[in-house]
Amino acid sequence: MQTYAAKRVEILIEAPMESRLTAALTAAGVKGFSVLPVLGGAGQSGRWSADGQLGRAGMVAVICLVDPARLEPLLDAAFGVVERHIGLINVTDAQVIRKTRF
Amino acid sequence: MQTYAAKRVEILIEAPMESRLTAALTAAGVKGFSVLPVLGGAGQSGRWSADGQLGRAGMVAVICLVDPARLEPLLDAAFGVVERHIGLINVTDAQVIRKTRF
Amino acid sequence: MQTYAAKRVEILIEAPMESRLTAALTAAGVKGFSVLPVLGGAGQSGRWSADGQLGRAGMVAVICLVDPARLEPLLDAAFGVVERHIGLINVTDAQVIRKTRF
Amino acid sequence: MDNILTLAGQNLLTPMILCFALGGFAALARSDLSVPEAAAKTMALYLMFAIGFKGGVAVSKSGIDGHVLAAMAAGIALSFLLPIVAFGLLRVVSRLSAVEAAAVAAHYGSISIVTFATASGVLALRGIEAEGYMVAVSAAMESPAIITALWLAARSGQGRRVEPGLWREILLNGSIVLLIGAFAIGMITGPDGMAKVEAFVVAPWQGVLCLFLLDMGLVAGRGLRGARGLIGVGLVAFGVVMPLVGAAAGLGAALALGLSLGGTVLMMVLAASASYIAVPAAMRVALPEANPSVALTLSLGITFPFNLVFGIPAYLAVAEAILGG
Amino acid sequence: MDNILTLAGQNLLTPMILCFALGGFAALARSDLSVPEAAAKTMALYLMFAIGFKGGVAVSKSGIDGHVLAAMAAGIALSFLLPIVAFGLLRVVSRLSAVEAAAVAAHYGSISIVTFATASGVLALRGIEAEGYMVAVSAAMESPAIITALWLAARSGQGRRVEPGLWREILLNGSIVLLIGAFAIGMITGPDGMAKVEAFVVAPWQGVLCLFLLDMGLVAGRGLRGARGLIGVGLVAFGVVMPLVGAAAGLGAALALGLSLGGTVLMMVLAASASYIAVPAAMRVALPEANPSVALTLSLGITFPFNLVFGIPAYLAVAEAILGG
Amino acid sequence: MDNILTLAGQNLLTPMILCFALGGFAALARSDLSVPEAAAKTMALYLMFAIGFKGGVAVSKSGIDGHVLAAMAAGIALSFLLPIVAFGLLRVVSRLSAVEAAAVAAHYGSISIVTFATASGVLALRGIEAEGYMVAVSAAMESPAIITALWLAARSGQGRRVEPGLWREILLNGSIVLLIGAFAIGMITGPDGMAKVEAFVVAPWQGVLCLFLLDMGLVAGRGLRGARGLIGVGLVAFGVVMPLVGAAAGLGAALALGLSLGGTVLMMVLAASASYIAVPAAMRVALPEANPSVALTLSLGITFPFNLVFGIPAYLAVAEAILGG
Numbered sequence A, B, C: 001m002q003t004y005a006a007k008r009v010e011i012l013i014e015a016p017m018e019s020r021l022t023a024a025l026t027a028a029g030v031k032g033f034s035v036l037p038v039l040g041g042a043g044q045s046g047r048w049s050a051d052g053q054l055g056r057a058g059m060v061a062v063i064c065l066v067d068p069a070r071l072e073p074l075l076d077a078a079f080g081v082v083e084r085h086i087g088l089i090n091v092t093d094a095q096v097i098r099k100t101r102f
Numbered sequence D, E, F: 001m002d003n004i005l006t007l008a009g010q011n012l013l014t015p016m017i018l019c020f021a022l023g024g025f026a027a028l029a030r031s032d033l034s035v036p037e038a039a040a041k042t043m044a045l046y047l048m049f050a051i052g053f054k055g056g057v058a059v060s061k062s063g064i065d066g067h068v069l070a071a072m073a074a075g076i077a078l079s080f081l082l083p084i085v086a087f088g089l090l091r092v093v094s095r096l097s098a099v100e101a102a103a104v105a106a107h108y109g110s111i112s113i114v115t116f117a118t119a120s121g122v123l124a125l126r127g128i129e130a131e132g133y134m135v136a137v138s139a140a141m142e143s144p145a146i147i148t149a150l151w152l153a154a155r156s157g158q159g160r161r162v163e164p165g166l167w168r169e170i171l172l173n174g175s176i177v178l179l180i181g182a183f184a185i186g187m188i189t190g191p192d193g194m195a196k197v198e199a200f201v202v203a204p205w206q207g208v209l210c211l212f213l214l215d216m217g218l219v220a221g222r223g224l225r226g227a228r229g230l231i232g233v234g235l236v237a238f239g240v241v242m243p244l245v246g247a248a249a250g251l252g253a254a255l256a257l258g259l260s261l262g263g264t265v266l267m268m269v270l271a272a273s274a275s276y277i278a279v280p281a282a283m284r285v286a287l288p289e290a291n292p293s294v295a296l297t298l299s300l301g302i303t304f305p306f307n308l309v310f311g312i313p314a315y316l317a318v319a320e321a322i323l324g325g
């Protein structure tokens, strides 16, 4: 099956920042993304868990498949939001099936 | 630690199509997969969110680790289901610890 | 944007074993991880679904971004927990933006 | 007419409608108010279980007889036929493609159980009895419309061979199984069963409906916000006219069946209401080319509130005028 | 016997049992009816909180005395010993390995709080009082069976050194903490506390149980569907015989303790029932080699409905025959 | 004083407080007892909807008049000013940076709706009436404190230009929209509306609060466990002293407004309580440098239980002493 090179960008970010991140991605011309829930985790600021949380706490994972040519503006946009905030951005090389949508 | 090459296939697909996709994967000889929830996202058809949804709406992410030799039939099977539907397939190179199960 | 090489480790493990895995990771010096929910899946032991489950059943996905130099101890720690249990470990090459936290 | 407006006014000022409005306002104002998906689904299960059970208990004395079967047959016929009318209307008033029009039409042939439930509440409040088996009619009306829609799409050359799995999915859809199952449990256990679960299925029902409508308002508001541009004047008109067409057809069927005043209103409401739970998922599987936002925004954002505020009192006034209050 | 069958018939036709059957049917027919995981877990929290609290209020007058401690000791002994019987039976009737048999045995030594609750409901309906502290006995019986199972597995050479963390996990398991905690809160706050929360913990209880049993039916049905081939005739027989063995042991303990009719039935039910919430997770940690589907399908798919439909009326009839109704 | 301790004792032994204690114990003992996130959020929606609605119904007769607006203005002033006091105190007793102190201060200027609700419950139990519009005051007090905190952080040179989106987010925060919305619905539908939903919003309320407090105990306990080291003696003292300062300010405002005994207690409770739902999210967006655990542990782990057990009875005793019981 014919595949095309793409970048898979995964951004772990605090839930209260989600809307700002996705707005920045859209503004940077990103054509699509998906948001996955995160149940808990640990880092420098200790352990946390979504269990029983009352407010919009915790983190989410934003996954974004993009054409390699569009990676730079995406990273700039994401980093602009994440900079002062808790947030991890990782990029992996991927192959995708359909070239549209990226 | 000894690792083995594998392919990590991630398929974002509409929730109502999940059972058809997993049936096709099983029929194509895929030995295992895991389904992760998706909270929301955006694409050509706009923004959506799982919040407060009543029916089987939204998307799920199906993750599938396979032996590289089995990638082609998997992709064929997945593409057969996804073709007319919303669905993104991406493949990344991975290393796995145990060779069984793939 | 300046990026750094990192490893993205993803461990699919039974929910009742989650706390043991994360304890082992922490003991092995891993600086951070995130836990994502899994809705269902299939493997050698058949199909399962989180729907309507009463106890701490099912699986979770633990994602861990690490400096390549720290990969070995992480895998040893993870494998030590997963060995007798259901659990899949996969590692992909990734690029990250900030070098701290790994 | 005066009567309708007074009733519409009264109806507007119930906690239920105001909760829907609050949800709609919050979504349009982009508040972060939200109901967890699991809570929305659980409230839907609760509401359907309670409606089905109460209907079954009401029928437990009389049992299933020819009247019940005739009413179900009439409901099924309406569900089969209304999509054809809807399809024709849509092709005239909008630029939707045949497949898209067919998908929307399926929603309008099917029913909205919450509209049905709200109408039952209005009847109960005014002391008007209705046939208990109308809940079985509602379940029977859920899916025939899907079949018509597939046929309409196929006729236009764009539909495809329907895979066998789809039929099972449509007929054993969760909401149908729950409604019919709870109805059967209510019929079997009767007033004794009701005594056991009354404090759960009756007393808090209206309150749960309030929270549920808050969520529906949120979802509808979010849909309307996202659908700007998708929904033109023609479609909005359709969302208001089609329930009136459906209600008229429902009235005809009710008169032919000789239903009571309450039953007539409920039959009108079923025919006038549009699905937003079961049909959307089926359409994603069967007619994926159709943009789901169009149908959902029409049925949840326009027809649903229209029926809640104006439709129900209007149908009641018309039925009273014809059958005598 | 006649009496038992009549009672079984009556029992069958309650909304609770029928809801379980509806869930089982929906799952076996592959309907997409489903209860969100969060809803199932929340209903379980509610049911356990209410059961514990009511038990505590019932004991608040008499307080904890020698009778309570003796009953708890007897329950603990049963939970320790029944897995040995279960293990022996399993090795005879099935081809399960020692580790697998030990894992299943742990489930049968432990208890099902929903079976306990349903039995309490049946007693309440027939006006039979039971010792309020039986809920504390139920909590005490949750985990000893796990220890026996680990010992049985170790004996066979396949178990391993149990890490220290496991003991804390077993003893501070969420359901034990909630049952005992709610029991203590009920004891401390007594009828005053009950007055405050009665409308929440008493009135809607049976209705919530219905929805919960619908979910359990779904899970059991899905399990049975997936377990074709895993569960042979021998294991099915075990799933029916073992509760009878447990009930007999429970009866013996109850007679030795001099419990009331109600308490005797509840002790029989506890011994007869099998865990499907707390023990499965512990077994995944301690005996991962054992396929979890086997134990879960047996306890939830066979023993649970058996106890609900036949067991409870049978145990009641036997206890009445011995103690006098 | 004696009176306060007796009341504190009585208060301690209610199911609500004991549920909070049970949750705290379970978390500290590292039990795996947990409440699903969706359930916690849904219970919060329910509690806020019910509180708002009841307040609105209470005001429906008198309507909104000068008294209401004056009380809201006073509440807003308190919310604006209390963070300055809190900030000053924090800089003295702790080593928190200016930004961190500002973030904590925002929590203490805002309010805890569950503390408010518990206090309303205590008043209702003792037959003390309070102004129904206090719930509108509580909603008005949610956000002004955030603005003061941003100003305090900016003064220290560390805050940044606040983006415009943040204002909308703060003012249209879900809990404000729900409280005010439900209050308006209660006002509009009045006793008629109440009759429809009473069995949902009144009867089970205290019971739901119990389960909710169990969850809050779990979250607070987990926080305390994770925050060892973060919270020194100075901060603990702050968590106890600041509510007393707030209560004194609330008392002054209430006396100036001429509130009833009940209203005075509620105003004291609002000023004394600290936010743990709306403010934490806003602080993550606006002052990300501040460690969220510090503020959350203080408000939920120290001030919240302090108010529940000692604060509410103390404020009531003081208000009674001044206004006459």
Ligand SMILES: Nc1ncnc2c1ncn2[C@@H]1O[C@H](COP(=O)(O)O)[C@@H](O)[C@H]1O
Pocket (backbone or CB within 6 Å): A012, A040, A041, A042, A043, A044, A045, A046, A047, A048, A059, A086, A087, A088, C031, C032, C033, C034, C035, C063, C064, C065, C066, C101, C102
């Ligand atoms: N190396 C990592 N891999 C995956 N997730 C991480 C990592 N570091 C931090 N996180 C996530 O980010 C959250 C906040 O991290 P921190 O700011 O380091 O406390 C953690 O609780 C995790 O959910």
Ligand SMILES: Nc1ncnc2c1ncn2[C@@H]1O[C@H](COP(=O)(O)O)[C@@H](O)[C@H]1O
Pocket (backbone or CB within 6 Å): A031, A032, A033, A034, A035, A063, A064, A065, A066, A101, A102, B012, B040, B041, B042, B043, B044, B045, B046, B047, B048, B059, B086, B087, B088
């Ligand atoms: N490039 C992408 N990366 C990640 N998810 C995507 C992407 N494009 C689309 N999606 C997901 O697929 C859904 C439907 O996409 P679309 O059909 O383009 O509207 C979106 O709402 C996202 O959840």
Ligand SMILES: Nc1ncnc2c1ncn2[C@@H]1O[C@H](COP(=O)(O)O)[C@@H](O)[C@H]1O
Pocket (backbone or CB within 6 Å): B031, B032, B033, B034, B035, B063, B064, B065, B066, B101, B102, C012, C040, C041, C042, C043, C044, C045, C046, C047, C048, C059, C086, C087, C088
């Ligand atoms: N190849 C795979 N890719 C992704 N997930 C898998 C794979 N194999 C197993 N799993 C997950 O692990 C669970 C248990 O696997 P098994 O022990 O093979 O039954 C499955 O139900 C899946 O959730």
Ligand code: NA
Pocket (backbone or CB within 6 Å): D082, D107, D108, D109, D110, D111, D112, D246, D270, D271, D272, D273, D274
């Ligand atoms: Na219709």
Ligand code: NA
Pocket (backbone or CB within 6 Å): E082, E107, E108, E109, E110, E111, E112, E246, E270, E271, E272, E273, E274
């Ligand atoms: Na047992």
Ligand code: NA
Pocket (backbone or CB within 6 Å): F082, F107, F108, F109, F110, F111, F112, F246, F270, F271, F272, F273, F274
């Ligand atoms: Na305050």
